[in-house]
Amino acid sequence: MNRMTDTGPVPARISLEPTVAEASRRRRDRAWTWACFAAAGTIVFLLGAIVAMVVINGLRSLSVQFFTEEMFGYEEGGALAAILGTLQIVPLATLIAAPIGVLAGIYMAETPDGRVAGLLRLATETLAGIPSVVIGIFAFTVIVVPTQTYSAFAAIVAIAVIMIPLVARSTEEIVRLVPGSVREASLALGIPQWRTTVSVVIRTAAAGILTAIMLAVARGAGETAPLILTNVGNQSVNVGDLGNAMDSLPLFIYFNSGLPSEFLIGQAWAASLVLLAFVLVINVAVRARTIGRRAA
Amino acid sequence: MPETTARAKEVTAEPDLEEIEVRELIRVIPAHHARANDPEAGDLPGAMNLDAVSAWYGAFRAVRDVSMAIPSRQVTAMIGPSGCGKSTLIRTLNRMHEVIPGSRVGGRVELDGQDIYGSTVDPVRVRRVVGMVFQRPNPFPTMSIFDNVAAGVKLAGPRPDRPVAEIVEHSLRRAALWDEVKDKLASRAVALSGGQQQRLCIARALAVEPEVLLMDEPCSALDPIATAKIEDLVRELRDSVTIVIVTHNLQQAARISDQTAFFFVDEARSGHLVEIGPTSAIFVAPREQLTQDYVSGRFG
Ligand SMILES: Nc1ncnc2c1ncn2[C@@H]1O[C@H](COP(=O)(O)OP(=O)(O)OP(=O)(O)O)[C@@H](O)[C@H]1O
Ligand SMILES: [Mg+2]
Numbered sequence: 001m002n003r004m005t006d007t008g009p010v011p012a013r014i015s016l017e018p019t020v021a022e023a024s025r026r027r028r029d030r031a032w033t034w035a036c037f038a039a040a041g042t043i044v045f046l047l048g049a050i051v052a053m054v055v056i057n058g059l060r061s062l063s064v065q066f067f068t069e070e071m072f073g074y075e076e077g078g079a080l081a082a083i084l085g086t087l088q089i090v091p092l093a094t095l096i097a098a099p100i101g102v103l104a105g106i107y108m109a110e111t112p113d114g115r116v117a118g119l120l121r122l123a124t125e126t127l128a129g130i131p132s133v134v135i136g137i138f139a140f141t142v143i144v145v146p147t148q149t150y151s152a153f154a155a156i157v158a159i160a161v162i163m164i165p166l167v168a169r170s171t172e173e174i175v176r177l178v179p180g181s182v183r184e185a186s187l188a189l190g191i192p193q194w195r196t197t198v199s200v201v202i203r204t205a206a207a208g209i210l211t212a213i214m215l216a217v218a219r220g221a222g223e224t225a226p227l228i229l230t231n232v233g234n235q236s237v238n239v240g241d242l243g244n245a246m247d248s249l250p251l252f253i254y255f256n257s258g259l260p261s262e263f264l265i266g267q268a269w270a271a272s273l274v275l276l277a278f279v280l281v282i283n284v285a286v287r288a289r290t291i292g293r294r295a296a
Numbered sequence: 297m298p299e300t301t302a303r304a305k306e307v308t309a310e311p312d313l314e315e316i317e318v319r320e321l322i323r324v325i326p327a328h329h330a331r332a333n334d335p336e337a338g339d340l341p342g343a344m345n346l347d348a349v350s351a352w353y354g355a356f357r358a359v360r361d362v363s364m365a366i367p368s369r370q371v372t373a374m375i376g377p378s379g380c381g382k383s384t385l386i387r388t389l390n391r392m393h394e395v396i397p398g399s400r401v402g403g404r405v406e407l408d409g410q411d412i413y414g415s416t417v418d419p420v421r422v423r424r425v426v427g428m429v430f431q432r433p434n435p436f437p438t439m440s441i442f443d444n445v446a447a448g449v450k451l452a453g454p455r456p457d458r459p460v461a462e463i464v465e466h467s468l469r470r471a472a473l474w475d476e477v478k479d480k481l482a483s484r485a486v487a488l489s490g491g492q493q494q495r496l497c498i499a500r501a502l503a504v505e506p507e508v509l510l511m512d513e514p515c516s517a518l519d520p521i522a523t524a525k526i527e528d529l530v531r532e533l534r535d536s537v538t539i540v541i542v543t544h545n546l547q548q549a550a551r552i553s554d555q556t557a558f559f560f561v562d563e564a565r566s567g568h569l570v571e572i573g574p575t576s577a578i579f580v581a582p583r584e585q586l587t588q589d590y591v592s593g594r595f596g
Contacts, residue, residue, distance in 0.1 A: 182437065184395070184430065184434070185435075186451075187392065187395060187423065188392055188427070188428040188430075189423065189424075189447060189451075189500065189501065189504060190420050190421070190423040190425075190448060190504060191420075192452060199447075199451050200436060200451070204437055204438050206438070207438075
């Protein structure tokens with residue numbers, strides 16, 4: 001309104017030419033974008049290189065015998081004993097770890113402010129941070145030494161101990177994601193607290209809890225150090241005898257790759273491929289499910 | 297600038313305009329408000345009585361000394377500005393307030409003459425008799441439509457004497473949703489529209505046959521058509537269940553309620569009851585100036 005009477009200088013036209021500061025900001029912007037891109041590229045490259053190496057070397061040695069025969073001496077046979085062993089050790093460890101982990105996770109999520117829950121959370125975090133070789137020594141000391149024998153049982157306990165905190169932590173996170181409104185709706189219907197937790201909250205989080213268990217399984221399947229300390233010395237098929245040693249894929253890979261035999265090294269590559277495929281399938285399946293759910 | 301303020305003053309000072317607004321409101325009040333004086337209504341179950349009810353969150357007193365009667369088989373509307381404790385108060389009526397850590401309730405809340413906070417009373421029982429519908433539709437996300445409605449029957453309380461499928465159909469019919477979902481009872485509840493989800497939540501609450509239904513702004517997340525459906529529903533349900541409804545929509549309170557309670561906050565931000573009476577009286581001739589100001593839209 002006052003512009004007519006203003007006697008100040010006429011304002012300059014707006015210029016969209018980049019200023020010095022703007023140009024330098026754009027250069028920095030571009031540099032950082034490239035740095036991030038390169039870092040991301042490194043990860044993809046590492047994954048691709050490892051997978052490619054395992055696939056190429058593994059496929060070369062993968063055969064029918066690999067899945068159907070035990071190892072005979074240094075030049076003949078397959079990984080049947082190791083495959084059957086892993087197929088027993090991992091599910092049994094899951095059978096121990098999943099209920100404990102899930103229940104502990106639910107407890108932490110449902111009583112978030114309790115002192116017990118706080119202690120439990122600290123314990124879980126700490127347990128998750130303990131190197132697996134230390135857990136192996138623990139299982140060696142409390143099971144292998146008293147029983148005076150390496151055993152699948154000791155291995156199962158060690159792997160379960162590694163899996164428990166993983167399951168517990170992710171279960172807690174997932175159960176916490178169940179909206180408060182769902183809990184309220186249930187309580188307001190006159191559904192008791194315990195029933196609300198079991199039938200409504202856990203049911204709502206079920207898919208996520210399953211995901212958590214599967215990821216822990218993938219991790220447990222590849223653990224090697226605890227097996228070396230608890231479960232060595234048997235290359236023959238062992239089905240059901242948990243009191244004695246049982247071969248497994250990580251052990252098979254570890255021992256055969258160190259032997260001076262082209263054949264055995266090839267077998268180790270094949271076993272690596274099988275183990276990698278197992279873990280990748282789980283990871284991709286989990287990822288596909290989560291993405292599917294988000295899109296729905 | 298001074299010109300506009302002067303005009304604004306003129307507008308607010310204009311008595312005619314306000315009266316027209318109030319009259320507009322009253323025009324929509326239906327004749328059925330006569331029920332407020334119906335002597336028979338007193339004998340039906342589902343009457344509540346509040347005596348000096350207060351509610352705290354920790355040290356903060358959100359509701360102070362509310363005393364009022366909620367007659368059975370009527371619609372009681374709670375109105376008042378945001379933050380005046382309507383949600384808090386309504387949640388004391390089915391013992392949902394105590395679910396919040398650090399919360400506390402004082403005073404006495406009676407349901408058909410019995411104190412729902414009595415030492416021997418199980419809150420779970422209270423919640424079965426006094427159902428609740430929330431502001432945002434909150435169906436159980438991973439359950440089917442059928443399972444949502446059946447949840448209360450299946451997961452709590454005594455074994456039903458009728459087949460669950462029958463209860464589900466009956467409840468969905470009462471919630472005026474049956475025709476829309478009868479062919480997809482097995483699909484996820486979250487696939488329904490917002491309005492349908494809210495009616496599903498009403499059906500879910502009705503399935504356990506409550507005597508009282510608490511509704512905390514049940515339409516605030518819905519469009520006008522879905523809102524109209526819920527309002528029709530409230531009018532129909534009123535014959536079989538006592539309804540307490542919190543609403544920010546004064547027209548809605550006027551349209552569907554028999555009596556209206558107006559709440560306001562004091563200096564300590566505690567909510568308290570300013571006035572309660574037949575809806576027509578609250579909107580046409582309130583006793584308190586504060587109520588008059590609120591219903592005529594002068595603030596809030
Ligand atoms: N969980 C809580 N913890 C602490 N204070 C709360 C909590 N919930 C509500 N309050 C406070 O209690 C007071 C009353 O809140 P309430 O939700 O009952 O109001 P309201 O009348 O329902 O408001 P609105 O109309 O906005 O829904 C407010 O001051 C609010 O900040
Ligand atoms: Mg509210």
